Amino acid sequence: MKKKAFAVTLDPATSLSNHTGSWRTLRPVNVFKLPPCNNQCPAGENIQQWLYYAGEGDYEHAWRVLTEENPLPACMGRVCYHTCEGKCNRGFLDESVGINSVERFLGDYALEHNLGFKIPSRETGKKVLIIGSGPAGLSAAYQLRRFGHKVHIVEMGQEPGGMMRYGIPVYRLPRNILDAEIKRITDMGVEIECGRKVENIEAEKRSGNYDAVILCLGASISTNVDIPQGDTTSILNALNVLGEIETKGDIQIARRVAVYGGGNTAVDVARSLRRIGAEPIIVYRRNRDKMPANEEEMDAAIEEGIQVKWLSTIAEARKDSLKIEKMVLDENGKPKPTGEYEELPADAVVLAIGQNVDTSVISKISGLNMEKDSVVIDNETMMTSVDGIFAAGDCASTDRTVTRAIGMGKHAARSVNAYLNGRAYKKAEKHEIAKFEDMHPWYYTDAPKQIREELEAARRCGTFDEVQKGLTEENAVFEARRCLSCGNCMECDNCYGVCPDSAIIKLGAGKGYEFNYDYCKGCGVCAQECPCGHIKMVPEQI
Amino acid sequence: MLKQIEGSLGVAEAVALCRPGVVCAYPISPQTHIVENVGKFVKTGTLKDCDFLNVESEFSAMSVAIGSSAGGARTYTATASQGLLFMVEGIYSASGLGLPIVMTVASRAIGGPINIWNDHSDSLSQRDSGWLQLFCESNQDAVDTHIMAFKIAETVGLPVMVCMDGFVLSHAFERLDIPSQEVVDKFLKEYEPNEYLNTSEPISMGAMVGPEAFTEVRILQQRKMARALKVIEDVTKEYRELTGSKSGGLLDCYNCENADLKLIILGSSVGTAKDEIDRLKKEGINVGIISLKSFRPFPYAKLAEAIGDTKQVICLERAFSFGGRGIICPEVKRAMEGKNCDIKTVVAGLGGRAIYGTTINGIVKNALDGKFTEEFTFFDVDASVLNSYTQKTEGVSFPNGPICQSQIDNSVNM
Numbered sequence: 001m002k003k004k005a006f007a008v009t010l011d012p013a014t015s016l017s018n019h020t021g022s023w024r025t026l027r028p029v030n031v032f033k034l035p036p037c038n039n040q041c042p043a044g045e046n047i048q049q050w051l052y053y054a055g056e057g058d059y060e061h062a063w064r065v066l067t068e069e070n071p072l073p074a075c076m077g078r079v080c081y082h083t084c085e086g087k088c089n090r091g092f093l094d095e096s097v098g099i100n101s102v103e104r105f106l107g108d109y110a111l112e113h114n115l116g117f118k119i120p121s122r123e124t125g126k127k128v129l130i131i132g133s134g135p136a137g138l139s140a141a142y143q144l145r146r147f148g149h150k151v152h153i154v155e156m157g158q159e160p161g162g163m164m165r166y167g168i169p170v171y172r173l174p175r176n177i178l179d180a181e182i183k184r185i186t187d188m189g190v191e192i193e194c195g196r197k198v199e200n201i202e203a204e205k206r207s208g209n210y211d212a213v214i215l216c217l218g219a220s221i222s223t224n225v226d227i228p229q230g231d232t233t234s235i236l237n238a239l240n241v242l243g244e245i246e247t248k249g250d251i252q253i254a255r256r257v258a259v260y261g262g263g264n265t266a267v268d269v270a271r272s273l274r275r276i277g278a279e280p281i282i283v284y285r286r287n288r289d290k291m292p293a294n295e296e297e298m299d300a301a302i303e304e305g306i307q308v309k310w311l312s313t314i315a316e317a318r319k320d321s322l323k324i325e326k327m328v329l330d331e332n333g334k335p336k337p338t339g340e341y342e343e344l345p346a347d348a349v350v351l352a353i354g355q356n357v358d359t360s361v362i363s364k365i366s367g368l369n370m371e372k373d374s375v376v377i378d379n380e381t382m383m384t385s386v387d388g389i390f391a392a393g394d395c396a397s398t399d400r401t402v403t404r405a406i407g408m409g410k411h412a413a414r415s416v417n418a419y420l421n422g423r424a425y426k427k428a429e430k431h432e433i434a435k436f437e438d439m440h441p442w443y444y445t446d447a448p449k450q451i452r453e454e455l456e457a458a459r460r461c462g463t464f465d466e467v468q469k470g471l472t473e474e475n476a477v478f479e480a481r482r483c484l485s486c487g488n489c490m491e492c493d494n495c496y497g498v499c500p501d502s503a504i505i506k507l508g509a510g511k512g513y514e515f516n517y518d519y520c521k522g523c524g525v526c527a528q529e530c531p532c533g534h535i536k537m538v539p540e541q542i
Numbered sequence: 543m544l545k546q547i548e549g550s551l552g553v554a555e556a557v558a559l560c561r562p563g564v565v566c567a568y569p570i571s572p573q574t575h576i577v578e579n580v581g582k583f584v585k586t587g588t589l590k591d592c593d594f595l596n597v598e599s600e601f602s603a604m605s606v607a608i609g610s611s612a613g614g615a616r617t618y619t620a621t622a623s624q625g626l627l628f629m630v631e632g633i634y635s636a637s638g639l640g641l642p643i644v645m646t647v648a649s650r651a652i653g654g655p656i657n658i659w660n661d662h663s664d665s666l667s668q669r670d671s672g673w674l675q676l677f678c679e680s681n682q683d684a685v686d687t688h689i690m691a692f693k694i695a696e697t698v699g700l701p702v703m704v705c706m707d708g709f710v711l712s713h714a715f716e717r718l719d720i721p722s723q724e725v726v727d728k729f730l731k732e733y734e735p736n737e738y739l740n741t742s743e744p745i746s747m748g749a750m751v752g753p754e755a756f757t758e759v760r761i762l763q764q765r766k767m768a769r770a771l772k773v774i775e776d777v778t779k780e781y782r783e784l785t786g787s788k789s790g791g792l793l794d795c796y797n798c799e800n801a802d803l804k805l806i807i808l809g810s811s812v813g814t815a816k817d818e819i820d821r822l823k824k825e826g827i828n829v830g831i832i833s834l835k836s837f838r839p840f841p842y843a844k845l846a847e848a849i850g851d852t853k854q855v856i857c858l859e860r861a862f863s864f865g866g867r868g869i870i871c872p873e874v875k876r877a878m879e880g881k882n883c884d885i886k887t888v889v890a891g892l893g894g895r896a897i898y899g900t901t902i903n904g905i906v907k908n909a910l911d912g913k914f915t916e917e918f919t920f921f922d923v924d925a926s927v928l929n930s931y932t933q934k935t936e937g938v939s940f941p942n943g944p945i946c947q948s949q950i951d952n953s954v955n956m
Contacts, residue, residue, distance in 0.1 A: 003736040005640055006762055007755045010746040 016519075020501055024522035026537040028515055033434035033487025033533065037084035037099060042404040043070045043139075047084060047099055048488055054102055054480035062480075063106045063115060070406050071142040072135065072181045074111055075164060077104020078173050078468070080403045081264075081294045089436040089486050095449040098471070098479045105476035111180050117188050120148040126420045127152065129210040131201065133192050134162020135402045136393025137216035138182065139409030140416075141190045147417045151190045152208070156197040158247075162218050163394070164402060166243045167265065169272045170464040201365055201389070212388045212416045215362060215375060216409060219394035223354035225260075229317040238265045238352035245272050254347030258283045258322055260314055261352035262291040267298055269352050270306045274461050281307040281346065283314055285327050285335045300467060303457040309344060311335065321345045357395045365389065374398065381425050382412040390416055434487025438533035443494065447482045450475040485532045489513070495526035495535060543720050549681035549711045552718040553646060554579030556688040558589040559726040560644075563615030563733070566595040566606040570625035571658050572708035573648035577620050600625040604632030611641035611701075612747050614738030616692065620646035622708055623664045624653060630671070633701075637672030637763070639748050640736075642695035642702070644688065645673075649809065650708040651893040658708075659894020662808060663861040665705040666837070666869050672763055674702040674770055675838040679794070679812035681711050685718055686781065686789030687835075693730050693777050698770045700763075705837075707810040709894070721785050729784055767839040774836055792841035794833040795848050797823065801830030803909055804849055806857045806874060808834050811897045815858075818902035829906050834870070842877040849878060855885045856909050858897075862889050867918040867947070886914050888944075890922040897922070908944065916946040 035048040046065055053062035066073050080100055088096035109115075126149045130137045133155035141151040159165055161178050186192060198204050205213050222237030229235060234254065238261070244251045255278055259270045262284035270280040282301075284291060287310050291298065302308075309324065313335075316323035322344045327335040357373040369376040369385040375396045377383060382390045392408035394400040415425035453469040460467055471479060489512045496504045496513060503520035504513050527535040545552070553576050557565070565584070567577035581596075583589035593610070597603045603619050611617040621629060626647055636643055647665045651657040665675060676691060678684040684706040691702040706712060721729075737745060751759050771792065778790035788794075796816050798804060807815055812833040819829050832848050834841075849855055855878070857870040868887030875885050888905050891897040901922055908914055908921075925942045932938040938953045 004745065005737060005747075007751045007759050008639060008747065008749055009737055010749045012744045012746070015746065015749065 019518050020521050021503070021516075021518045024517070024520060025540050025542065026522040026524060027517065027540050028520065028522070028524065028526050028535050029538055030489065030512065030514075030534055031487065031536045032431055033438070034431040035434050035486040035488065036087035036089060037097075037486075039430065039433050040084045040087040041407070042083070042399070042401065043076070043407040044410065045069045045084075048483060048485055050106070051097065051099070051102060051480045051483040052485065052490060054106060055477060055483065057477060059106055059109045060113070060115060063110045066103065066106055067110075067117070069410060071117070071139060071185055072107075072406065073103050074107025074177045074181055075135075075173055076403060076406070077101070077107045077470075078177070078466075079164070079168055081401060089434070089439065090482060090484050092436045093441055093444060093484075094446065097482045097484075098449055098452075101450065101452050101471045102476050102480050105471050105473070107177075107181070108470055111177070116184055117142070117146070119188055120146060122148050123150070124148040124420070126150065126211045127209060128416055129154070129205060129208060129213045130216055131198055131213065132162055132216035132218055132393070132395075133157075133160035133182075133194070134216060134218045134393055134405060135164060136218070136405035136409040136412070137162065137214070138185055139406040140214050140216060140392055140413040141409075142185050142188065143410050143413030144416060145185070145188045145190050147413070149417070149420065152210075153190065153192045154196055154198050154204075155192055155194045158195050160192045160194060162216075163220075166246055167239065167268070168402075169242065169245070169268050169275075171271070171275065171460070171467050172268070174466050197361070199361060201361060205388070211420055212390065214409075214412050214416060215384070215389065215391040215395055216393045216405075216412075217358065217362070217395050219355035219357045219373075219400055221356045221358050222351055223356055225351060225353055227314050227317050227349065234348045235317060236348065236350050238269045238350055239355065241269055241350050242272060245276065250276055253278060255279055256281070256320075256346045257348045257350060258309075258314065258344065258346040259350045259352055260284075261354070262286065262293055263352065263354070264293050264297060265355070266352035267293045267301050269350050271297075271301050271304060272464075273350075274304050274306055275464055277462075281309055281344070283309045283312050283322070283324065283344070285311065285313045286329060286333070287311060290329070290333055300454075304460055305457075312344075313337070314349065315341065317346075317349055320347055322349065355394070355400065362395070380427060381415045381419075382408065383415065383419070388419070390419075431487075434533055436486075439484065439486060440529060440531050440533070441484065443492070443529075443531040444484060447478065449482070450479040487533050489534045490532060492531060494529045494531060498525045498529045500525065543722065545718050545720055546715060547718055548575060548713060548715050549684060549706070549718075550575030550648075550713065551579050552681050552685045552720065553688055553706070553712075554583065555720050556685040557618050557644075558583045559721065559723055560618075560689055560692045560730055561589070561616065561727075561732075562592055562618040564593045564595065564606070564610035564617045566597050566603045566610070566617075566619045568597050568600050568603045568621070568625065570600070570622050571648075572650055572660075572712045573620040573622045573625075573646055575712065576646055576648070580618070600628040601632065604629040604636065607643045607645070608632055608636050608639065608641060611636070611643050612639065612739050614733075614735045614740070616696075616733040617641075617643045618645070619643070620648065622648045623650040623658075626664045626668065627652065630668070633668060633671050633673065635748065636701045638759075640699040640763075640766070642692070642699060642733075644691045644695055644702050644704065646688070647703050647705045648708040648712045649705050657893040660708040660710050660810075661860040661892045661894065662705070663892075665703060666861045668703065669838065669869065672700065673838065674698070674700055674767075674774075674836070676702060676704050676774075676790075676836055677808040677834065678704065678706040678711065678789075679810060679833050679835075681706075681714060681716055682718055682787070683789040683835075684711060685720060686785070686787045689721065689726055689730065690774075690777050690781050690790050692733075693781075694770065694773055696733055697773045697777065698766050699736060700766050700770065705809070710810045719787070721787075725784060729781060770839045771836075771841055771844075774839075790835065792836045792844045793848055794835060796831040796833065797828070798830035798832065798848065798850075798852075801828050801852055803828075803854045803856065803906060804830040804832055804852045805902070805905070806832045806834055806845075806855060806870060808837065808870070809860070811858060811860070811891060811902075814897055814899055815902045818899040818906075821899070822903065822906060827906065827910065837870075840873050840877075842873070845874065845877045846881070849874075849883060853883055854909060855883060856905060856914070857885065857887050858891075858905065859887050859889050860891045862887070862918070871917065886916070887918045888914065888921045889919065895922055913944070914946070916948055919944045919946040
């Protein structure tokens, strides 16, 4: 430069003497809102965070974040009913993010690459007994082991997994996947003793010198209903049918089978029976709208040719037919009998109308409060009415899903850890939920949801091969990147780019930004242009 | 090299000879042919190393010009009338930043009512914009003045508006002597900016200046204008010596020796006036013409010298200030402060009304007969057009012939 203009031309950084921050009446602050998916997830997964790493292609990091909350992502990526996706804000734009399919991708990636959990670096010397190796028990065991406690699980079945093994059919959850994810937990040092039913929990606790017990024994008994029947009709229960198919690969049952119930178990039973050559028909007292079964599962069942007799109850089971009473729904959606009857040809009935907790053992624990067949627990600490005995999973909940059980197991473990350290456990407080209205979605580009390939319906009926396939890596990354990162910074640089005062400081990859309040005038452009609603303008105290 | 070409093409060739780095263009009559031709030169490779940018408005054209000039490129654009007004915010920025942009204004009346023909209301509206404003009396003057304008702008550190009458010059085909590239290269060296935006040596241009230094910044701008008077003369001298041209300068005198009356005229009317003055001379009437080339900076001293002892001066003005009087006349009065000289405005040639030899003849005779009794007179008025409206609506009528300010004032008082 030959000669600079007076006053009008400035050297770099000379304007820094003008502290425009003093003009501010509103100040931008970074808020970390709870994405609706995280809020919804019964296992409390940090979905937005692991989707971010998955989208970055850092699958191991994503998997490690995921498994902070849930040690069974390959299983969950298959059997979870992913209610998170129903709450996904992306649903307001095009379609919700396929969270479940990315979870499965990460779970499968970890299995393929033999990723293991870290062995605790120090042993606490405390011992915890867990009754039951279903999802709640495994989840609790895993979390306790991470704290360095010694964990012993006693499982009455011949193999671990609980309902994941004896309730969920193979075509939804191949057993090699389940086995591999369980093995990863036992590799941490968790002991699972199978084939023994603990008859006296208090005595077991005393004799084994356990410092705490978590009851994770599930709801292993099918609910019965009294159906008048002739001698020749066979009435079976769902869990027995599913258990027998699991252990023997087949079941001796009639050709025309009525599956009685409208929940997920009914659908599992019907679809399993279809695969061994029977002709199942679901009999349900209400209509499709009121059906509790998962919609996608039900769609798959219908694709496979499974018939449904809606608005029907079984009044009587005869030799080769059922007497069906037609129902109507009243204004509250409750089924009412009509007194009209019809015949439905059927050689057998499978009851799938609910499951109950086996109370024969736990009712012996002195001072244990029960409500109906559920163990009463403190919602915060997961402890039962008996000091040192905690409970999680189906035996302590009416929301009986794998995901819920994993979440409960996690909390129970954390609470046990606090208990063992002489503290009372408090669940972390939830942040404000990130609402779609708080976001500025203009910046998100159109991106169609990636659909998992499925086995053709025609090829499903003769085999228990897995129906749903996983996403390819390319599709999984694409899907992960569809995440809007609701309420949490994704480092898009919008604020950094739009700030007229260069008052946004970049802290480096993964560290986000901070505001330079010396120069921020509080114009609010950053908040307006933040796609995910991570910035909030709050009044200055003047 | 002599060519028989359109004025716009001549100007385009002159601009191309100056090797601009950036030319931004938005079409508006009557300047369009100039940038169209420059565009052709860029496209055909006649003009190399030049970015020719089509923009979407005059505001953008000026913005691009500011950006490219601040980036250190020799920059040219052209406009007229409403287009010039649309640029105004940028025009003031360009001068405030001291950016040596050269811009042609092919002068055209400002609407409303919309009018595409020539007068000086557009260029004179930018009197206070901080740009140098150089008027051209012929296409040869325009060709040469454009070449000089780059050198003047870059020497002074201010933008230059080259004002040439729309259509009358821009669209006229005549003989032009276009200097060779060698001559222009010798005259105009590669542009070396004092300061420019450059990532290896970063600066902020156009910072805010508050009351603590604003006056001083303005004084520095005024100083540049003061320096420009000398620079214009020096550059003109250099150019004339190199090319033998008679163009440029602060002002030009014709037949001024012992003239009884001097006319001060801007732009193309000078040529018409010169012819008429030659005829009048044969009648024994001795009238001088001062062709005012530089309106900004205004050459007060030089003009006073040019008027000399002449007792009567008429400013032939092709624009005026509504609610005021002439625009040129007050400047001339200022130049002649304290000297016994009668200076008046005669308005003619608004919105493309032709100034003929007879118009000049009429002005001279009226002036010498003492018929311009007031400072401000509209000369080439068609009273019948005016009366066709005022008589019907207000019962007011004007006599044939020139209309002075008091007649206008009195017609309202009735």
